C-alpha cells in the first residue's frame with residue numbers, strides 16, 4: 656500500500672501540439688496539506704481537471720483508496736468525498752451564502768422521497784435543520800458567519816472565495832483540491848483560510864493546493880510539488896524545495 660488517499664501516475668494530457676502534462680505522478684495522504692506550485696502554464700489546473708474527473712487524461716491512471724477511478728465521473732468522485740474549488744469563482748450568485756453552502760449537502764437527499772418533501776414531514780424538516788446548522792458552523796469557521804442571508808453574487812473576491820471554501824467543507828471532504836484559494840484575499844482572510852485548511856487536514860482530509868503566493872504555500876504546506884512544463888520538477892519539504900537549484904532557476908528565482 657502506498658498510503659495515499661488519492662494517487663495519480665503517468666498522467667499525460669495534450670491540447671493539440673501542446674503537452675500540458677507528461678507522465679505526471681502525484682499522491683496525497685490523509686491529513687497532509689500538499690502544495691502544487693509552478694510557473695504559468697506549468698499544467699497545475701489541467702492536473703486538477705484530471706484529478707477531479709473533468710478532463711480524461713490521454714494516458715495515466717488515478718486511484719482513490721487504492722481503487723482505480725480513472726474512468727469515474729466528477730459526480731462519482733464528489734460523492735466519494737472529493738471536493739474542488741476553481742481558479743475562477745463558481746458560486747450561485749442568485750442564491751444566498753447560506754443556500755450556496757446548503758446546496759453542497761443536498762445530494763444526500765432529504766429522506767422519505769417526494770412525499771416527505773411535499774408534506775414537509777418532521778424527519779425531513781429535522782434533516783434540513785441539521786444541514787443548515789452545519790452550514791452556519793462552517794460559515795462561522797470561515798469568518799463569514801454574518802453573511803448567511805447575503806446574495807453571493809455581490810460579494811468581494813476574498814469573501815466569495817471563503818464561501819467556496821465553506822461550500823467545499825460543508826459535507827466533510829476526504830480529498831480537497833483548492834485552486835488558488837488565497838487569490839484576492841486580504842492578509843486576515845488568508846490567515847483564516849490557512850486555519851480552516853489546517854483544521855480540515857487535522858480531521859483527516861487530504862488537501863492539495865495550487866497557489867501562486869509562494870510564501871503562503873511554504874507556510875501552510877507540509878510538502879510541496881513543483882510542476883514545470885507539464886512535468887514534476889521537484890518534490891519535498893518547503894525548505895527542501897525552496898533550496899532546490901532547479902526550482903530556483905525555473906520558478907522561485909523569477910518570483
Ligand SMILES: Nc1ncnc2c1ncn2[C@@H]1O[C@H](COP(=O)(O)OP(=O)(O)OP(=O)(O)O)[C@@H](O)[C@H]1O
Pocket residue numbers: 670673674675693694695696697698699700701702
Ligand atoms: N483548453 C485548452 N486548450 C488548449 N491549451 C490549453 C487548454 N488548457 C490549458 N492549455 C495549455 O496547457 C498548458 C497548461 O495549462 P494550465 O492552465 O494547466 O497551467 P497552469 O499551471 O494552471 O497555469 P496558470 O498558473 O497560469 O493557471 C498551457 O500551455 C496552456 O496554454
